[in-house]
Structure formats: structure tokens, C-alpha cells
Amino acid sequence: MKSIPEFWFEPQPWLNGQSSPANSFVEVRNPATGEMLAKVGLGDTKMLCDAIEGAVKVQEEWAESSSVERGVILKKAADLLLDRKDEFARLLTAEQGKPYAQALGEVHYAASFFQWFGEEARRVYGRIAAHPDQGREYLIESRPVGVVGLITPWNFPLAQGAKKIAAALAAGCCAVWKPSEFTPLIALALGPLMAEAGLPMGVLQIVPGYGGELGAALVDHPEVKVISLTGATETGRSVMAAAAGGIKRVSLELGGNAPFIVLPDADLDQVVEDLIQLKLLTSGQVCVTANRVFVHADSEIVMREKLAEKLADAKIGNGLEDGVDAGPLIHQQACDKVLGLLDAAVASGAEIVYQNRTYQADQSLVKGSFFPPTLLARVSDEMALAREEVFGPIISLISYSSTTEVIRRANETPYGLAAYVYGSDLTECRAVASRLEVGIIGVNEWRPLKAEIPFGGIKQSGIGVEGGEEGIHEFCDTRVISLPKPKLV
Numbered sequence: 001m002k003s004i005p006e007f008w009f010e011p012q013p014w015l016n017g018q019s020s021p022a023n024s025f026v027e028v029r030n031p032a033t034g035e036m037l038a039k040v041g042l043g044d045t046k047m048l049c050d051a052i053e054g055a056v057k058v059q060e061e062w063a064e065s066s067s068v069e070r071g072v073i074l075k076k077a078a079d080l081l082l083d084r085k086d087e088f089a090r091l092l093t094a095e096q097g098k099p100y101a102q103a104l105g106e107v108h109y110a111a112s113f114f115q116w117f118g119e120e121a122r123r124v125y126g127r128i129a130a131h132p133d134q135g136r137e138y139l140i141e142s143r144p145v146g147v148v149g150l151i152t153p154w155n156f157p158l159a160q161g162a163k164k165i166a167a168a169l170a171a172g173c174c175a176v177w178k179p180s181e182f183t184p185l186i187a188l189a190l191g192p193l194m195a196e197a198g199l200p201m202g203v204l205q206i207v208p209g210y211g212g213e214l215g216a217a218l219v220d221h222p223e224v225k226v227i228s229l230t231g232a233t234e235t236g237r238s239v240m241a242a243a244a245g246g247i248k249r250v251s252l253e254l255g256g257n258a259p260f261i262v263l264p265d266a267d268l269d270q271v272v273e274d275l276i277q278l279k280l281l282t283s284g285q286v287c288v289t290a291n292r293v294f295v296h297a298d299s300e301i302v303m304r305e306k307l308a309e310k311l312a313d314a315k316i317g318n319g320l321e322d323g324v325d326a327g328p329l330i331h332q333q334a335c336d337k338v339l340g341l342l343d344a345a346v347a348s349g350a351e352i353v354y355q356n357r358t359y360q361a362d363q364s365l366v367k368g369s370f371f372p373p374t375l376l377a378r379v380s381d382e383m384a385l386a387r388e389e390v391f392g393p394i395i396s397l398i399s400y401s402s403t404t405e406v407i408r409r410a411n412e413t414p415y416g417l418a419a420y421v422y423g424s425d426l427t428e429c430r431a432v433a434s435r436l437e438v439g440i441i442g443v444n445e446w447r448p449l450k451a452e453i454p455f456g457g458i459k460q461s462g463i464g465v466e467g468g469e470e471g472i473h474e475f476c477d478t479r480v481i482s483l484p485k486p487k488l489v
């Protein structure tokens with residue numbers, strides 16, 4: 001059993017390079033055991049304004065700093081994070097609930113964004129364009145937008161922060177980060193690490209608080225030039241509406257309803273292996289998890305048997321314990337929501353094939369917010385479970401009979417985030433993938449997201465991208481200077 005690490009930071013907002021005592025608090029508990037981890041200080045609107053003001057003060061200096069220096073700081077942050085990956089992973093498990101091995105994976109994933117944007121900082125290009133008037137030319141520049149607001153969820157609380165922070169800082173923007181009220185500790189843990197990496201004070205401010213109050217105030221503030229949000233589609237809608245007041249740019253990474261299409265010639269053993277890993281990752285609380293598993297009618301019975309067998313092998317419990325494959329959901333309300341969707345599906349004809357309740361054998365988990373990973377068959381497109389983002393460990397099997405039909409049904413959703421296609425004929429897989437209305441598709445792969453590629457949703461899953469060479473441009477403005485061509489004297 002791994003231990004919860006000693007905190008190396010104050011559980012208080014991080015302003016101008018130091019902890020800043022707050023007046024109100026939230027109790028953060030381990031979702032596996034219900035044990036209190038800390039009373040964490042929450043910022044109020046006055047503190048948020050101070051944070052934004054502090055960032056504004058150093059914005060120009062940071063924007064004018066050498067891109068190489070910014071890159072060195074970001075790459076140093078990546079190194080420090082990897083040096084301390086064990087402490088960060090244990091804290092992440094205790095606060096978020098995901099198993100230690102998955103938490104370690106998230107720390108590596110977060111570090112990869114600091115590394116990637118540390119390199120990309122020096123690759124922001126402009127260009128010179130021809131001017132229609134003689135003797136003149138255009139200089140087209142990418143400039144940092146100024147202070148930006150970053151708002152993140154609780155499911156990947158470190159990596160979602162890292163993606164945004166690394167891109168914004170690399171672009172030359174100062175950032176004010178409002179992490180989720182459910183996972184403020186792992187965010188605050190990053191403050192001192194960034195300072196140690198050499199980040200000047202005020203360039204990154206971390207102010208935990210509630211979305212409706214502090215998040216909304218961040219969106220409204222006139223000095224905040226871009227809002228980058230990762231969260232639910234409903235939250236994206238209200239942030240976008242609020243940002244309209246100031247014609248503020250938004251970058252939105254929102255919810256999904258990913259189809260996972262198993263073609264008739266797929267290697268079912270690989271499908272089962274990958275699908276179980278995908279669904280147990282953060283207990284299905286992942287925007288790109290497989291929400292609808294489309295299985296060809298001919299393979300359905302075999303798939304059911306193989307999946308049930310594999311799911312029975314999984315150990316569900318406290319993520320700090322060795323060998324645990326999935327942890328709890330973030331809180332009891334999340335369990336209630338998933339149960340509501342499951343009950344409604346069963347009432348409409350879905351069939352529970354198998355549920356894994358291994359966590360019930362452990363008395364220390366009675367106060368945890370666990371939900372049994374469930375294999376569900378006979379799911380139909382009309383059920384809420386197939387139309388909404390479930391955000392829990394339910395594998396919903398949906399039957400189909402032709403490829404044209406499955407493509408149409410996979411696209412019948414307002415979401416457009418991710419999809420998966422499994423099959424042996426790669427030409428067929430590619431043909432199916434190219435017809436899916438989503439931002440990213442894994443062909444015979446369950447984990448296609450990496451720092452190197454631009455990832456973002458289409459339709460109601462978002463606007464803009466994170467990662468890749470494109471990610472940095474979410475935080476840049478284009479400026480054109482029309483000027484006389486220099487003459488020889």
C-alpha cells in the first residue's frame with residue numbers, strides 16, 4: 001500500500017510566486033475512503049482580481065523574454081515533474097481516485113506537454129507578404145494575446161492544467177489558472193515546482209474556487225484576453241455566452257460521446273484487451289472514453305463472453321493499493337448520475353451481463369464513492385445512456401449489421417470528440433475513420449492522444465485545439481504591419 005505524501009506546498013492559492021492565505025475553504029477528501037486530505041483555501045473575487053493584476057504587471061516582460069529562456073523553464077518544469085513523479089502520482093491518486101499506475105501515466109503525460117511546448121516556444125513564425133502597392137511590404141506576426149484564463153476539470157487535473165499552462169507560457173502569455181474545486185491540491189502542488197524551474201513570479205497564478213463564481217469572474221474580467229476551458233459542454237455554452245459580452249476569444253475542450261466500432265474482421269482478443277483498459281482508465285470518467293461500443297451482430301455473443309471474463313479479472317479498489325485496476329468515481333453524485341442512466345437503460349430493455357464489485361470486500365472503502373464496472377448488452381441508440389456522456393465505467397454494447405449503417409449511427413450525436421475503429425482490413429478501417437465526425441480517431445489503438453498532435457473536438461465537443469504545433473496559436477494574435485520596403489542609401 002502506498003502512502004499519501006507529505007505536502008510540499010501550502011493548500012492555499014498561489015499568487016505572485018507564493019502562497020496567499022484565503023478566507024474560505026473547501027474540504028478535499030479521498031474519494032476511495034472518504035478521509036479528509038486537507039482544507040484548501042479558495043480565492044474570492046478580490047483575490048482573483050489581485051491575481052490578474054499581478055499577471056498584468058509582468059505580462060510585457062514575459063512576452064518580451066527570449067523564447068529560448070521560456071523554453072528552458074518549461075523543459076526544467078518537465079524534468080522536475082518527472083524527478084518527483086512518485087509524490088505527484090500518490091497525491092493525484094489520493095485526491096482524484098485513479099490507480100497509482102494511471103496517475104503515474106498522467107504525470108508523464110503532463111510532463112510531455114511542458115517538454116513539447118518548451119521546444120515549440122522557439123518555433124512561432126511570422127511571414128512577409130507581398131503588398132499590392134509598390135515599395136511596401138507586409139510583416140505578419142504572431143503575438144502573445146496577453147493574460148489568459150485557464151479553467152480545468154477534475155478528471156485529469158494535472159495534465160489538463162499542464163496542456164494549457166505550457167502552451168500559454170510558451171506563447172509569451174501570463175496565465176491565471178482556476179482548477180476544479182474537486183481537485184485543487186494537485187494544481188497547487190505545481191506552483192512551487194514552477195518557481196523552482198525558474199518561472200518569474202506572477203507569470204502563473206493559481207486560484208482555486210467554484211466555477212459559477214470564480215470561473216465566471218475570470219471569464220468576465222476585461223484584462224483576461226483568452227479563456228481556455230476544459231469541461232462539460234453545458235459549461236462551454238455558458239462560458240461562450242459570457243465571453244460574448246467582451247467579444248473574448250474562447251478555446252473549449254468539451255464533452256464527448258465516442259463510438260467504438262468493432263468491424264466484423266477485428267481481432268476480438270485485442271478489442272477486449274484495449275476496451276477494458278480504456279473503460280477502466282479513470283473509471284470511465286474520460287472525455288474520450290468509449291461511450292457506445294458498436295459490435296457487429298455476428299460477433300456479439302463472443303464479445304460478451306470475452307469482455308465479461310476480462311472484466312471479472314479486474315480489481316477495483318483504493319488506487320494506492322498495488323494491483324488495483326480502477327478506483328472510485330469522483331463523488332457520490334457522480335455515482336448517482338451513472339446509476340440513474342443505468343437503471344433507465346435496464347427499464348427500457350438493456351441487459352446487465354456482468355458487474356465487478358470487488359471493492360466491496362474491503363471495509364476501509366465503505367465511505368468511498370465506488371460504482372461497479374458494468375457490462376451492458378442490448379443497448380439501443382434511443383437510451384439516454386447512448387445519447388449522453390455517461391462518465392462512468394459502463395461498457396454499452398450496441399448491435400449493428402452493416403458498415404454504412406454503423407457510420408451513420410456513430411455520427412448521430414451532437415458531440416464530435418473521439419472515435420475508435422477496430423478491424424483487420426486497414427483500407428476498410430481508414431475508409432470508416434475518414435467518415436466519422438470527430439476530432440481524433442484511434443485505429444486499433446485506444447490511447448491516441450499525445451502532446452505532438454493537435455487535439456480538439458468538433459460539433460458541440462469544442463472549439464480550438466491543444467497540443468501539436470497548433471496549440472500555441474490558441475494564445476497568439478495575428479498582427480500585420482504594413483511598412484515601406486527598406487531602400488539602399
Ligand code: NAD
Nearest residue numbers: 152153154179180211215216231232235253254255256287
Ligand atoms: P465542469 O464543466 O463541471 O467543470 C469544469 C471547470 O469549469 C471547473 O473548473 C469548474 O469549476 C468550471 N466551471 C463550471 N461552471 C463554470 C462557469 N459557469 N464559468 C466558468 N467556469 C465554470 O466539468 P467537470 O465535471 O469538472 O469535468 C468533466 C467534463 O469535462 C466532462 O464533460 C468531460 O467530457 C469534459 N472534459 C473534456 C476534455 C476534452 O479534452 N475535451 C477533457 C477532460 C474533460
